[in-house]
Amino acid sequence: xxxxxxxxxxxxxxxxxxxxxxxxxxxxxxxxxxxxxxxxxxxxxxxxxxxxxxxxxxxxxxxxxxxxxxxxxxxxxxxxxxxxxxxxxxxxxxxxxxxxxxxxxxxxxxxxxxxxxxxxxxxxxxxxxxxxxxxxxxxxxxxxxxxxxxxxxxxxxxxxxxxxxxxxxxxxxxxxxxxxxxxxxxxxxxxxxxxxxxxxxxxxxxxxxxxxxxxxxxxxxxxxxxxxxxxxxxxxxxxxxxxxxxxxxxxxxxxxxxxxxxxxxxxxxxxxxxxxxxxxxxxxxxxxxxxxxxxxxxxxxxxxxx
Numbered sequence: 404x405x406x407x408x409x410x411x412x413x414x415x416x417x418x419x420x421x422x423x424x425x426x427x428x429x430x431x432x433x434x435x436x437x438x439x440x441x442x443x444x445x446x447x448x449x450x451x452x453x454x455x456x457x458x459x460x461x462x463x464x465x466x467x468x469x470x471x472x473x474x475x476x477x478x479x480x481x482x483x484x485x486x487x488x489x490x491x492x493x494x495x496x497x498x499x500x501x502x503x504x505x506x507x508x509x510x511x512x513x514x515x516x517x518x519x520x521x522x523x524x525x526x527x528x529x530x531x532x533x534x535x536x537x538x539x540x541x542x543x544x545x546x547x548x549x550x551x552x553x554x555x556x557x558x559x560x561x562x563x564x565x566x567x568x569x570x571x572x573x574x575x576x577x578x579x580x581x582x583x584x585x586x587x588x589x590x591x592x593x594x595x596x597x598x599x600x601x602x603x604x605x606x607x608x609x610x611x612x613x614x615x616x617x618x619x620x621x622x623x624x625x626x627x628x629x630x631x632x633x634x635x636x637x638x639x640x641x642x643x644x645x646x647x648x649x650x651x652x653x654x655x656x657x658x659x660x661x662x663x664x665x666x667x668x669x670x671x672x673x674x675x676x677x678x679x680x681x682x683x684x685x686x687x688x689x690x691x692x693x694x695x696x697x698x699x700x701x702x703x704x705x706x707x708x709x
Contacts, residue, residue: 416494416495416506416507417622434640440638455486455487455489456468459491461506462491463491463503464503465540466504467491467503467505467508468504468507468510469505470491470505470509470510471489471491471510473505474509476613477489477510477586478510479509479510479511480511480512480515481644481645481646483512483513483514483515485578485579488512488513488514488578489510489511489512489513490510490511490512490513490516491508491509491510491511492508492509492511492516492519493508494506494507494508494511495507498663513550513571514570514571514642514646515646516680517547517568517571518569518571536566537656537702538691538704540566540654540656540679541658541679541704543559543561543568543656544559544560544656544657544658545559545657545658546559547560547561547572547573548570548573548574548635548658550573550641551573551574551575551635552582552584553574553575553583553632554583554584554613554614554617555614555616555624556574556659557573557574558573558574558634558657558658558659559571559572559573559635559657559658560572560573560635560636560637560638560639560655560656560657560658561639561655561656562639562640562643562650562653562654562655562656562675563653563656564652564653564654569648569650569653570640570646570648570650571639571642572635572636572638572641573638574632574635575632575638576631576632576633577631580631581631583614583615591615592704594629595626595628595629597621598615598619604638613667615629615630616629616630634661634662634663634665634666635657635658636657636662636666636669637665637666639655640670640673642671649674650673650674650675651673651676652674652675652676652681653674653675653676654675654676654677654678655670655677655678656679657678657679657681658679658681659680659681659683660680660682660684661680661685661690661691662678662680662690662694663687663690664687664690664693667690667693667694667697668693668698671693671694671697671699675699676699676700677699677700678694678699678700678701678702679701679703680701680703680704681703681704681705682704682705682706683706684705
């Protein structure tokens with residue numbers, strides 16, 4: 404986009420659209436229709452991807468499909484190609500008169516989309532107390548956590564620098580890896596002795612209804628070999644690295660009461676300057692020792708204030 408000013412953006416798009424319609428519009432639409440027809444045939448072989456196309460077409464029509472094809476089914480910011488994380492972004496917001504035309508649509512992943520919409524550090528002015536920022540970012544971390552499909556607890560993490568959003572993360576499995584509720588119980592019985600001993604008819608439990616560790620009464624922190632999820636804090640750091648964003652001297656907000664030992668080590672090694680989380684009992688004393696000895700700044704926020 405050549406202009407940051409909204410009015411210049413709109414004028415640019417109007418002129419571009421006129422030129423587009425006069426020159427390549429008709430030929431492009433014919434080629435795009437052939438391409439869409441071919442893609443539909445390919446997508447029908449994979450029900451989930453076809454459903455993604457169906458949702459885009461339902462919300463944005465053929466313009467959305469055109470934009471999805473134009474962007475080669477991946478995020479234009481970071482290149483993410485997992486279709487489950489991809490969304491459509493309006494360059495000029497609908498609230499400001501932005502249309503659903505493909506010229507005004509971009510394909511983004513959830514992380515890049517959140518950064519574009521929630522980078523409030525660029526739009527707020529004046530001196531805002533840090534306590535208000537803490538409440539804002541923790542609430543946003545809570546919002547991010549709601550996207551987690553974890554059957555045990557939902558946790559979200561947000562990394563910011565000078566109160567500008569850099570990266571987000573939520574607890575969950577690696578991209579393309581099945582969630583717990585997508586696995587047959589026989590999978591867990593093959594890797595855990597306790598599962599073999601419990602009185603469950605596998606045919607009656609085709610899909611898990613609760614966390615596999617909780618199902619067989621593992622205590623908190625035990626039976627982690629059954630958990631395929633990465634923690635929110637770690638995923639936020641990985642996402643920042645994947646996008647080439649430095650985490651040096653940043654602030655990390657986490658929607659949970661303190662972090663685990665492994666995440667504490669990675670947060671310190673990533674150069675995070677301060678860590679903000681909810682008040683509450685620590686998962687283990689070791690993580691608190693690591694954070695204290697590393698001299699990373701820690702702020703605890705009372706959940707009742709949010």
